Amino acid sequence: MTQPRVGRRAFLTGAALAGAASAVDAQTPPSPAVPSASPPAAKPAKAAPVGYTFLKPAEAAFVEALAAHMIPADELTADGVALGVPVYIDRALAGGWGKGDRLYRQGPWPQGTPNQGYQLPLTPAELFRAGVRQANAYCRTTFGRAFDRLAADRKEAFLLALSRGQAAFGAGPPAGAFFDLIYQLVMEGFFADPIYGGNRDKASWAMIGFPGVLANNARNAEAYRDGRRYSAKPVSIADMS
Amino acid sequence: MARKLPRADIVIVGFGWTGGILARELAPTGLKIVALERGGPRSTEEDFAVPVIRDELRFDRRHDLMADTATDTCTVRNSLAETALPMRRLGSFLPGEGVGGAGVHWNGTTWRWSDRDLRIRSLYRERYGAKYIPADMPLRDWGVTSAELEPYYEKFEYVAGVSGKAGNLKTGKVPGGNPFEDVRAKDYPLPPLTHGHGPQLFAEAATKLGYHPFPRPGANASRPYTNPDGMHLGQCQYCGFCERFGCESNAKGSPHITVIPVALKHPNVELRTHAWVQKVLLDSTRKRATGVAYVDVETGEELEQPADVVLLCAYQLGNVHLMLLSGIGKPYDPKTGKGVIGANYCYQGGGGQLMFFEGKSFNPFIATGSAGVTIDDFHSNWDFDRGPHGFVGGSTVQCGGSGGRPIGYRPTPPGTPLWGSDWKRATAKGYQSALSVSFFTSVTPNRGNYLDLDPTYTNAFGQPLLRMTFDFHENERKMMAHGASLCAEIGKAMNPTILAPNRPRNSWSVVPYQSTHNTGGAIMGTDPSQTAVNTWQQSWDVPNVFSVGASSFPHNSAYNPTGPLAALAYRTAEAIRDRYLKHPGLLG
Numbered sequence: 001m002t003q004p005r006v007g008r009r010a011f012l013t014g015a016a017l018a019g020a021a022s023a024v025d026a027q028t029p030p031s032p033a034v035p036s037a038s039p040p041a042a043k044p045a046k047a048a049p050v051g052y053t054f055l056k057p058a059e060a061a062f063v064e065a066l067a068a069h070m071i072p073a074d075e076l077t078a079d080g081v082a083l084g085v086p087v088y089i090d091r092a093l094a095g096g097w098g099k100g101d102r103l104y105r106q107g108p109w110p111q112g113t114p115n116q117g118y119q120l121p122l123t124p125a126e127l128f129r130a131g132v133r134q135a136n137a138y139c140r141t142t143f144g145r146a147f148d149r150l151a152a153d154r155k156e157a158f159l160l161a162l163s164r165g166q167a168a169f170g171a172g173p174p175a176g177a178f179f180d181l182i183y184q185l186v187m188e189g190f191f192a193d194p195i196y197g198g199n200r201d202k203a204s205w206a207m208i209g210f211p212g213v214l215a216n217n218a219r220n221a222e223a224y225r226d227g228r229r230y231s232a233k234p235v236s237i238a239d240m241s
Numbered sequence: 242m243a244r245k246l247p248r249a250d251i252v253i254v255g256f257g258w259t260g261g262i263l264a265r266e267l268a269p270t271g272l273k274i275v276a277l278e279r280g281g282p283r284s285t286e287e288d289f290a291v292p293v294i295r296d297e298l299r300f301d302r303r304h305d306l307m308a309d310t311a312t313d314t315c316t317v318r319n320s321l322a323e324t325a326l327p328m329r330r331l332g333s334f335l336p337g338e339g340v341g342g343a344g345v346h347w348n349g350t351t352w353r354w355s356d357r358d359l360r361i362r363s364l365y366r367e368r369y370g371a372k373y374i375p376a377d378m379p380l381r382d383w384g385v386t387s388a389e390l391e392p393y394y395e396k397f398e399y400v401a402g403v404s405g406k407a408g409n410l411k412t413g414k415v416p417g418g419n420p421f422e423d424v425r426a427k428d429y430p431l432p433p434l435t436h437g438h439g440p441q442l443f444a445e446a447a448t449k450l451g452y453h454p455f456p457r458p459g460a461n462a463s464r465p466y467t468n469p470d471g472m473h474l475g476q477c478q479y480c481g482f483c484e485r486f487g488c489e490s491n492a493k494g495s496p497h498i499t500v501i502p503v504a505l506k507h508p509n510v511e512l513r514t515h516a517w518v519q520k521v522l523l524d525s526t527r528k529r530a531t532g533v534a535y536v537d538v539e540t541g542e543e544l545e546q547p548a549d550v551v552l553l554c555a556y557q558l559g560n561v562h563l564m565l566l567s568g569i570g571k572p573y574d575p576k577t578g579k580g581v582i583g584a585n586y587c588y589q590g591g592g593g594q595l596m597f598f599e600g601k602s603f604n605p606f607i608a609t610g611s612a613g614v615t616i617d618d619f620h621s622n623w624d625f626d627r628g629p630h631g632f633v634g635g636s637t638v639q640c641g642g643s644g645g646r647p648i649g650y651r652p653t654p655p656g657t658p659l660w661g662s663d664w665k666r667a668t669a670k671g672y673q674s675a676l677s678v679s680f681f682t683s684v685t686p687n688r689g690n691y692l693d694l695d696p697t698y699t700n701a702f703g704q705p706l707l708r709m710t711f712d713f714h715e716n717e718r719k720m721m722a723h724g725a726s727l728c729a730e731i732g733k734a735m736n737p738t739i740l741a742p743n744r745p746r747n748s749w750s751v752v753p754y755q756s757t758h759n760t761g762g763a764i765m766g767t768d769p770s771q772t773a774v775n776t777w778q779q780s781w782d783v784p785n786v787f788s789v790g791a792s793s794f795p796h797n798s799a800y801n802p803t804g805p806l807a808a809l810a811y812r813t814a815e816a817i818r819d820r821y822l823k824h825p826g827l828l829g
Contacts (some may be wrong), residue, residue: 207459215479221435227603
């Protein structure tokens with residue numbers, strides 16, 4: 001049984017190759033309808049529009065500025081907004097994880113030591129919301145504007161200070177916990193399977209050379225023992241579904 | 242008031258490797274066996290199908306197959322001086338939940354622990370004198386030898402489909418295997434897995450330095466395989482979604498495709514999922530269990546399952562938690578050193594050496610849980626003189642990653658920014674050219690490391706959480722410094738372009754993932770005043786309760802724990818079947 005479920009795999013491989021051309025992606029505008037002589041069918045459903053279900057306007061502005069700054073457009077990929085990172089973040093915060101699934105929430109809430117890990121009474125969504133408020137307050141006090149309105153060098157200065165524990169918030173949750181959360185969210189939005197709304201066109205997977213979810217490597221394990229690079233067009237969950 | 246169910250002969254609490262093995266071995270007795278699993282059912286077809294199973298976000302980052310800390314967790318602290326706080330989400334270790342337990346999302350690495358572990362106290366005393374063992378280290382022999390465990394190790398390797406290469410057969414040493422393993426009757430059932438370019442470079446460098454590299458043994462089938470029960474395993478596809486995922490090819494030896502379906506073919510074995518056991522019920526003498534109390538978490542109903550024999554087969558922490566909640570055995574007191582339940586809690590140390598090789602591609606996504614190369618020269622090798630280093634235990638050193646899933650695996654050289662175009666370029670380059678050599682170390686027991694019940698925090702059922710007090714102590718720090726130096730030595734010999742700085746860990750944190758190798762807390766041995774269970778994992782205090790699993794280990798090794806965990810389960814099953822059932826009472 002070198003190739004379990006050969007039939008399905010062959011089918012899925014074919015589907016994946018076809019899928020590369022017709023990219024299953026909510027962002028792709030529908031192709032123009034092909035004129036036809038047959039009786040008019042009902043209008044094809046449009047791809048779902050992208051909007052936010054959780055982010056408030058100021059939060060959306062913050063997240064879009066953050067995604068575009070951390071993942072700039074360059075020779076490797078489009079920028080983080082074009083890749084759907086804010087959509088990923090919006091969905092993650094709106095969903096079960098954002099609302100505290102798998103998070104033990106009982107108090108009391110002393111802060112403990114760094115070795116004891118996360119000890120705030122906030123879900124990720126609550127931490128995000130409180131953190132954006134504080135981050136924008138910090139930016140206004142320090143630079144005179146909210147984060148999304150800052151010039152690139154000011155954004156960089158603020159994020160560096162935040163990541164190094166040098167930008168203490170005046171109130172609310174610790175700045176370090178907020179940075180950990182937003183950095184995690186941006187990385188997940190960039191690298192998770194596109195089915196979650198980010199990593200559009202599998203851009204980050206193509207950037208690093210990760211072939212994705214279709215992985216029958218028993219033969220490759222032998223063939224690539226010599227340090228050569230194995231290349232394949234990345235395949236995502238939607239491509240195989 | 243709990244609804245009382247019809248009596249069973251045997252009730253099994255937890256249905257992963259140990260529960261599955263015991264059910265499989267005891268099923269032919271015809272006795273009524275009820276297995277209670279706190280999580281849901283699992284099948285490869287429904288739960289591990291491609292493409293859904295290949296979702297790093299859901300299964301790796303969000304722990305979809307693992308224990309839910311919102312329902313039950315533990316509190317943690319580094320020392321008695323601190324207040325323990327809840328592990329609010331998983332991090333350092335990842336206990337399983339659901340049929341198959343952690344056996345569905347493990348890597349598969351399977352070792353035979355040698356007498357250097359099982360007779361650790363005697364060996365160090367003989368060689369280095371009694372004073373060599375620190376006063377605060379309650380080191381214990383296990384009460385079994387590797388020769389006694391040998392047939393059970395073999396049994397598990399053949400059931401789980403372990404791929405590897407023997408190094409020390411009865412007929413003589415075998416070049417290319419582990420020369421430091423104890424003697425064995427048979428080779429592994431399957432030839433070694435194919436390892437990649439990185440492990441190849443590691444093997445060459447280690448050989449040049451005079452060490453003895455060999456392929457890491459693991460329950461990832463290198464060929465299609467049918468085990469002695471007639472259960473079929475597919476061939477490993479090196480998909481890179483092994484640890485933290487279920488295997489869609491049935492190539493990873495797991496309870497839900499081996500022992501569990503064999504057990505469930507017997508009509509006298511009944512599995513109930515979503516059955517959360519809260520405690521073992523004792524009679525008025527407190528010396529006999531009458532069954533278990535559990536909650537059906539799909540209905541909220543409280544139930545009582547009477548049984549003649551209770552087999553605790555939860556994760557290590559779960560077994561200790563249930564012993565404490567039920568009042569079985571005397572809880573350990575770190576101030577006096579008296580008591581046994583919760584004592585000798587151990588974890589595992591480790592670290593690694595990150596390197597970058599300009600111009601090379603290691604294809605990190607062509608990977609499986611266990612493929613790789615290990616050296617055992619500083620662990621089971623008793624010729625390695627610990628005297629100059631002053632520690633008890635040792636390190637295994639290995640090369641071989643378990644996947645290149647990109648949310649979690651993005652190595653970059655030191656000094657790389659955290660975002661921006663330069664970060665993207667370094668990430669793209671590092672993904673292909675990075676390689677790590679890593680080590681695991683033993684953890685020996687320390688008087689201050691233990692488990693008990695938390696005085697403040699409770700689980701979803703209102704029961705106290707388990708409290709973990711743990712840190713690495715001087716012995717582990719010495720070993721980790723040594724392990725890190727070994728990785729640096731071998732790494733340097735591999736001639737990388739960049740050798741990243743390598744800082745050994747000094748203190749235990751619950752945050753980053755380290756290892757799901759928690760051990761001890763209800764340890765086995767031959768002295769009832771110092772151990773919770775005898776060498777058949779039978780409670781000294783309540784002899785119709787058996788606590789089976791890594792909770793029985795008196796210390797932790799530099800090996801992965803599943804080999805002895807399974808071997809001890811087989812040995813316990815045999816003792817129950819052949820002796821206990823005929824003459825219930827303490828086995829001797």
